[in-house]
Amino acid sequence: MRDDLARSDERRSVESRALREELAASLQRFSGQTEQRAENLRTAVTQHLESVRGVVDQRLASLQAENASKLEQMRQTVEEKLQSTSRRGSANRSGW
Secondary structure, eight states, X not given: OXXXXXXXXXXXXXXXXXXXXXXXXXXXXXXXXXHHHHHHXXXXXXXXXXXXXXXXXXXXXXXXXXXXXXXXXXXXXXXXXXXXXXXXHHHHHHTO
């Protein structure tokens, strides 16, 4: 009977060790897969952000060009009105 108990204990010990080893291997695989997924996600997010930045840069450049053009048009309009006012003022003074 003692031999049976000793064999039973030995068998449980071997089975427990095998289960621990299997669990450790599973955890190691899971950890590796998780790290790989995290790296893939970082890469995808970085690429997406670079793409978004490119679009934002293009739109910003377009807005700056539009603003510069409109500003130049406003300067020309103001200059024309100043010249017109100046001419009228000169004509009014000479007509006195």
